[in-house]
Amino acid sequence: MSKSLSPKTPEILSARPRVNAGRKPTPFHARQVEKSETNDWTLWAGYSIPNSYTSVELEYFSIRNGATLYDISPMCKYRIKGPDAERFMNRFVPRDVRKIKPGRVAYAIWCNDDGHVLDDGTIFRFGPDDFRLCSQERQYAWLMDSALGFDVEILDETDDIAALQFQGPTTFAILEAMGLKGVETLKPFDLQHFSFAGTELMISRTGFTGDLGYELWIEPGKALELWDALMAAGADRTISPVGSLALDMTRIEAGFIQPAVDFLHAEHVVRHTRGRSPFELGLDWQVDFTKGHFTGRRALLKEKEANSSRYCFVGLEIEGNKPAHNALVYHKQKKEIGHITSAVWSPTMKNNLAMALLQRPFGVDITEDLWVEIYVDKELKWDRVMARAKIVDRPFFNPPRKRQTPPARF
Amino acid sequence: MTTRYDSIVIGAGHNGLTCAAYLAKAGKKVLVLEANDRIGGMAITEQAADGVLIPTCAHLLYQLHPDVIRDLDLKVKMAASSLPTIALGSDGRHLKILGETVTALNGADLSAKDTENYVLVMRDLKKFARVLGALLGQKPPHLKNRDWEDTKTLLKLGLSIRMMGRKSMQEFLRIALLNIADQLEDHLENDLLMGVTAMEAVWGTHLAPRSPGSVLSLMYKLAGSLEGTQGGIGIPAGGIGKVSEALEQAATRAGATIRTNTPVKSMLVENDTVIGVELESGEKILAASVASSADPQRTFLSLLGAEHLDAGFTRRLGKIRNRGDAAKINLVLDGLPEFTGLSQQDLAAKLVIAPSIDYVEKAFNHAKYGEFSEHPALEVTLPTVVDQSSAGTGRHVLSIVAQYAPHQLKAGWSDEQRAALGEAVIRKLEGYAPNIRKQIISQQVLTPADLEQLFNVTGGHWHHLEIQVDQLLMMRPLHGTAQYETPVAGLYLCGAGAHPGGNVTGAPGMNAAKRILSRKG
Amino acid sequence: MNKSRYDAIIIGAGHNGLTAACFMAKAGLKVLVLEKNDYLGGAAVSLELHPGWTYSNCSYVCSLLRPEIVRDLNLPKYGLQVIPYSGGGVFMQNGDHLCNYNDHDAHRLELARHSKKDSEAYDRYSTDLMRQCRFIKPLLMRMAPDPTSFKPRDLGELAYLGKRFLDFSEAQMAETLRFWTMSVAEFLDEYFESDVIKAYYAGSGIIGTALGPMSPGTAYVLLHHYMGEVDGNIGAWGFARGGMGSISKAMAACFEDHGGEIRSGCGVDKVLVKNGRTVGVVLKNGDDYYANTVISNADVKHTFLDIVERDDLPEDFVRQVERFKIRGSSGKLNIALDGMPEFPQVPKDSPIFNGDMHFTDSIERMERGYDDWKNGTWSKDPYLDMLLPTRIDPTMAPPGKHYMTVFVQYAPYHLANNESWDGANRDAFAQTVFNQISEYSPNFKDMILHYECRTPLDIEREAGITEGNIFQGELxxxxxxxxxxxxxxxxxRSPIKGLYMCGSSTHPGGGVMGAPGANAAREVLRDLGARQTVRGY
Known part of the structure; x- marks a missing residue:
């Protein structure tokens, strides 16, 4: 046994930095610190981002009223390239990737062999053999595992791209004011490249606020410049940064599900019955049985044919004004039939909204006489309230300005 | 695209042929496609230039399944069907084992106690092996969503274990996953006897005597029988290739078509169903079902394609253990070799060089680290002595299995490495047959990497996959395709990668055929 | 005469003997515990062998101790505090290291330095292990059913097991069957690609066992180490404040509080059997004590081959006991250090120093260590499980000084060529360990004030465990x-009426778990028709 240690010089030590914490700053961190009044931070996939800057309520209204910056740099970004890229992607997700044209973006979910959802995200198609997959949770291991037998190259670009979600009714006007010619032609789920500060700025008309908005993608070194340019161009159009809490309110209003909130990564659940199929999450439209094989197809086909889905995912409007966080759902106030996964009081709609997972046949065949058990804090006197709930379609909030092309300027 | 078959069988090895024969006998129109220029897969006998017959890979017959012989009316004449094993001692004093009887040659050490205990140990093992034997000719049961057949299999298994009586059942459950070294050392004291018996447990596996699970491996080997002898060892007249030929005849007799030199390029898939194959030549052939006797990785990844499978499945498929540790060395000699202390008659035995448990254990250590053993364990047969009909003009063949020589050699299998392995084997032989080197006319050294090339078996493993408990029964080759069906309709597995596994048994082929026939109603 | 008559006598004051004793005393029985050493605890002891330093000189970390036992015996009331630790890692030969972080993201980033894919596969790995832990955990505090028996209780327990198994999906069933039989190396290969990451996790698959990481069956050993918990955090480990002896001390205090009697320095010579029934014990000093129930905390070989007359036992049983494998595979060094040794390749404030440290950065090195063991010598490049309890526990050494515990694998009980451990070989063994550590810590040797080297032979002599195997029998x-x-x-139960076993030789096995003791007490109390104080079936 011969053992030789390389010289332990300080250079080597500094080349192998100790991990100080699991939280890395994003490329926008410096500006975020400047803007933060609340100094309230949260963790997203190993990065620190603001929960809020000033007040959640004000930030919420900025999204629905003006233009807002939300840092999505922690979003996991994977580049998939190579001769088999399309085949690979088509086997990876249940929807038909061949229908996504270069220059387009599409929402997608993906499943494990049991047909249980692992995560959701967006697919950016840059060319015939060139894709980017964006997701909230890390997917590198599953992507690599899925790559066996395919001629593809998978790169994790998470740290190589800074990104902002730029959302709100005045966003288009601000981008236009920045001189980004052609941005007016972007339809929802389009993407386009612009030149900015000597580099390439990619803009996609996407987001998860359910409002008019864009996502901006740029190299990390130019991140602060982009931030500053946006803030300058938006100075007269009510621009402000927003944190996760306000964004989550709009996310629920838009009726979007979120991993680790509305469902769990099926490979990371200890009890296999905690996995959820697309049919159980209201994502039937994502599953294309006619396009050929994809991971989970056989299990899903079986589920569909046997009508064996156990759950059903619904939007609820609930009486009263107390958000039904973590509440149980009952039928006829007696039988427990499910639970709320996300809930919010919608300041725009003045409505008490929620999304819930119900055990079938509730939510499918039985949709009446539903109740939600809410615990209400009345100055440290806790009350249990049974509130009537009604199943409604999602999105809860769906303004025409979201779709209009070219968009209005305010 | 003119002819449409009921079934296509990929690979004309013994399992592919068995499967084809069963299907054809049931009235199906069957086509067998073989990539090589000859049928037989790893069970072939090749003629050297001077007429002498060489068992290129497999050289012994252990347990051709009796149902296969009966159902296909196989006429395989045996040159010998209960070959004794001779454990070679370096001092010319050997032990001869036939069934459960051990005799000392040339005054070798052997206590009366060992002779007695050996009988007890082997009887126990054979008794337990019979329980496993009942499973060989059946599809492995599903653990959940069982059909009636599965429940029956499980009940029968439970009952047969119970029926052994409480003491035996306790012993069975205790030693089922034990290592063979402990089991032998608990009962025996003779190094040579323990060495050869331990080696018997680990031939063709990535196990050593002290590896837990090696008792099971031995029981598994003893589960079948040859011409009525449980655990019998035999050599067919004319060589092991005669088994393949008999199966070929059974298949063609029943109406199956066999095409050699016809490598399959890929499977044709439509509506999530395999509907045929495309040949390397571009020709497409349709069939209602395709049974592949190729190894699971080749079947699924190369022929079918990962795009037709779930990612979790291919992830598990990528991790199955299928790397062979056994090399085959064939020496043609200019005359009868002389082994110290062995008569000419003794040469018609299976000769084993595995003088102690520790010897084997040390030989194995190298394989763990991607090296071949400088002091390998050897299994030697002289088919030309056992079977006079296969003898050429005074030439003789030493057919040798050498263990351990791992498929993934750290240094890579070059000509140099291959020669070094051959040299290690010859040097080892010289210790027992001092004049052997001078007698060698030609030699063939086949590493697992060569076996992979020659026989299209990923990893060059005899059994396609390791015979270890986590790759047996409903876990063979892997969960999700352990009952001969695959995730894709119309595609079946019928090779050694499927239950019950390797050796020339025909059982996977038979079970698969039955499964295909039952599925078609 | 009457004075020396008890309801039950327990041979050995190890943690399992004391656990059984506590539950029986709680049931109102008159119980005597006899201990051969002058101190209590068996292998769970804290000793002051060097003034000012407390050594956990046998077992050294705690996680397996069942929370049910701690709670039911109210051990915290008697002074037991288990403090979790985190950190630890591997010093690599190339000058790098792998550190284990408590924070999930920090841990992921650290793993990603070695392999990005592994850093994410870790989540699946820990989920899958957690699933196995959940499956096995309820079995720890239950009797193992006999599949050959038709007794309603055995059948009921088998049905319980079967039901739990059926809760899995079919794929998980197959994975479970595979997991129970695989080698830890192959198991880890299914998740990880980095050598050092695999080596770090493989350690738990070999500690205390005479198998290499490539031997089938070692994945289960990994689980055996993983299924411990500290406050519901499965897989977490902790230190007993004041050393492992504080567990034994708390148990002894609980026992005495419930009227139990302990006699130390009382080695048992023989179990007295009359007409196939236990009637008491005779000590080495000739004293005798009488009870119709005798429970042995000693390992099964020592119990039935040394202190029970062979004639009192069925021959078949004796043969089975003889073939029970208790293999010495590890040694232990306890070291008093003058200060914190330097490990220049890791930053000074790294949490690596707060947990279990290792120097084995590949499974191959680990396996080669096992090859040495097979050859009858201690590993020349041993696998070390090294901790500095004083980083966490302020009670064990003077301020600024450190107590280091080094578990060493592999070390055989029988050395090749019948060589003796006593003398030169023990020193050479210690030097092997010192040399490995000082390759990474240049000032380590200078820091040593005192050390104690315990070979398997020493552990056998002191703790009384055959061959010094820490689990009282291979797992x-x-x-x-x-x-x-x-x-x-x-x-x-044993073939002799009234004679029971409660040591780690019994289900569910070794580790400072207490479960064998509690389970044994449950069976004894059932047989005696006494008040049941042990929870569970």
Whole structure:
């Protein structure tokens, strides 16, 4: 046994930095610190981002009223390239990737062999053999595992791209004011490249606020410049940064599900019955049985044919004004039939909204006489309230300005 | 695209042929496609230039399944069907084992106690092996969503274990996953006897005597029988290739078509169903079902394609253990070799060089680290002595299995490495047959990497996959395709990668055929 | 005469003997514990062998101790505090290291330095292990059912097991069957690609066992180490404040509080058997004590081959006991250090120093260490499990000084060529360990004030465990569940009426867990028709 240690010089030590914490700053961190009044931070996939800057309520209204910056740099970004890229992607997700044209973006979910959802995200198609997959949770291991037998190259670009979600009714006007010619032609789920500060700025008309908005993608070194340019161009159009809490309110209003909130990564659940199929999450439209094989197809086909889905995912409007966080759902106030996964009081709609997972046949065949058990804090006197709930379609909030092309300027 | 078959069988090895024969006998129109220029897969006998017959890979017959012989009316004449094993001692004093009887040659050490205990140990093992034997000719049961057949299999298994009586059942459950070294050392004291018996447990596996699970491996080997002898060892007249030929005849007799030199390029898939194959030549052939006797990785990844499978499945498929540790060395000699202390008659035995448990254990250590053993364990047969009909003009063949020589050699299998392995084997032989080197006319050294090339078996493993408990029964080759069906309709597995596994048994082929026939109603 | 008559006598004051004693005393029985040493605790002891330093000189970390036992015996009331630790890692030969971080993201980033894919596969790995832990955990505090028996209780327990198994999906069933039989190396290969990451996790698959990481069956050993918990955090480990002896001390205090009696310095010579029934024990000093129930905390070989007359036992049983494998595979060094040794390749404030440290950065090195063991010598490049309890526990050494515990694998009980451990070999063994550490810590040797080197032979002599095996018997399938220690006698009873076993030789096996003691007490109390103080079935 011969053992030789390389010289332990300080250079080597500094080349192998100790991990100080699991939280890395994003490329926008410096500006975020400047803007933060609340100094309230949260963790997203190993990065620190603001929960809020000033007040959640004000930030919420900025999204629905003006233009807002939300840092999505922690979003996991994977580049998939190579001769088999399309085949690979088509086997990876249940929807038909061949229908996504270069220059387009599409929402997608993906499943494990049991047909249980692992995560959701967006697919950016840059060319015939060139894709980017964006997701909230890390997917590198599953992507690599899925790559066996395919001629593809998978790169994790998470740290190589800074990104902002730029959302709100005045966003288009601000981008236009920045001189980004052609941005007016972007339809929802389009993407386009612009030149900015000597580099390439990619803009996609996407987001998860359910409002008019864009996502901006740029190299990390130019991140602060982009931030500053946006803030300058938006100075007269009510621009402000927003944190996760306000964004989550709009996310629920838009009726979007979120991993680790509305469902769990099926490979990371200890009890296999905690996995959820697309049919159980209201994502039937994502599953294309006619396009050929994809991971989970056989299990899903079986589920569909046997009508064996156990759950059903619904939007609820609930009486009263107390958000039904973590509440149980009952039928006829007696039988427990499910639970709320996300809930919010919608300041725009003045409505008490929620999304819930119900055990079938509730939510499918039985949709009446539903109740939600809410615990209400009345100055440290806790009350249990049974509130009537009604199943409604999602999105809860769906303004025409979201779709209009070219968009209005305010 | 003119002819449409009921079934296509990929690979004309013994399992592919068995499967084809069963299907054809049931009235199906069957086509067998073989990539090589000859049928037989790893069970072939090749003629050297001077007429002498060489068992290129497999050289012994252990347990051709009796149902296969009966159902296909196989006429395989045996040159010998209960070959004794001779454990070679370096001092010319050997032990001869036939069934459960051990005799000392040339005054070798052997206590009366060992002779007695050996009988007890082997009887126990054979008794337990019979329980496993009942499973060989059946599809492995599903653990959940069982059909009636599965429940029956499980009940029968439970009952047969119970029926052994409480003491035996306790012993069975205790030693089922034990290592063979402990089991032998608990009962025996003779190094040579323990060495050869331990080696018997680990031939063709990535196990050593002290590896837990090696008792099971031995029981598994003893589960079948040859011409009525449980655990019998035999050599067919004319060589092991005669088994393949008999199966070929059974298949063609029943109406199956066999095409050699016809490598399959890929499977044709439509509506999530395999509907045929495309040949390397571009020709497409349709069939209602395709049974592949190729190894699971080749079947699924190369022929079918990962795009037709779930990612979790291919992830598990990528991790199955299928790397062979056994090399085959064939020496043609200019005359009868002389082994110290062995008569000419003794040469018609299976000769084993595995003088102690520790010897084997040390030989194995190298394989763990991607090296071949400088002091390998050897299994030697002289088919030309056992079977006079296969003898050429005074030439003789030493057919040798050498263990351990791992498929993934750290240094890579070059000509140099291959020669070094051959040299290690010859040097080892010289210790027992001092004049052997001078007698060698030609030699063939086949590493697992060569076996992979020659026989299209990923990893060059005899059994396609390791015979270890986590790759047996409903876990063979892997969960999700352990009952001969695959995730894709119309595609079946019928090779050694499927239950019950390797050796020339025909059982996977038979079970698969039955499964295909039952599925078609 | 009357004075020396008890309801039950327990041989050995190890943690399992004391656990059993506590539950029996709680049931109102008059119980005597006899301990051969002058101190209590067996292998769970804290000793002051060097003034000012407390050594956990045998077992050294705690996680397996069942929370049910701690709670039911109210051990915190008697002074027990278990403090979790985190950190630890591997010093690599190339000058790098792998550190284990408590924070999930920090841990992921650290793993990603070695392999990005592994850093994410870790989540699947820990989920899958957690699933196995959840499956096995309820079995720890239950009797192992005998599959050959038709008794309603055995059938009921088997049905319980079967039901739990059926809760899995079919894929998980297959994975479970595979997991129980695989080698830890192959198991880890299914998740990870980095050598150092695999080596770090493989350690738990070999500690205390005479198998290499490539031997089938070692994945289960990994689980055996993983299924411990500290406050519900499965897989977490902790230090008993004041050393492992504080567990024994708390148990002894609980026992005495319930009227129990302990006599130390009382080695038992023989178990007295009359007409196939236990009637008491005779000590080495000739004293005798009488009780119709005798429970042995000693390992099964020591119990039935040394202190029970062979004539009192069925021959078949004796043969089975003889073939029970208790293999010495590890040694231990306890070291008093003058200060914190330097490890220049890791930053000074790294959490690596707060946990279990290792120097084995590949499974191959680990396996080669096992090859040495097979050859009858200690590993020349051993696998070390090294901790500095004083980083966490302020009570064990003077301020600024450190107590270091080094578990060393592999070390055989029988050295090749019948060489003796005593003398030169023990020193050479210690030097092997010192040399490995000082390759990474240049000032380590200068820091040593005192050390104690314990070979398997020493552990046998002091703790009384055959061959010094820390688990009182190998954790291979042939010696687990209904096979532990001997088929047909896996439910704490022996062929002799009134004689029971409660040591780690019995289900569920070794580790400072207390479960064998509690389970044995449950069976004894059932047989005696006494008030049941042990929870569970």
């Amino acid at each position: 291979t399938f042939d010696q687990l569940l209904f096979n532990r220690p001997v088929p047909g006698y896996a439910q704490y």
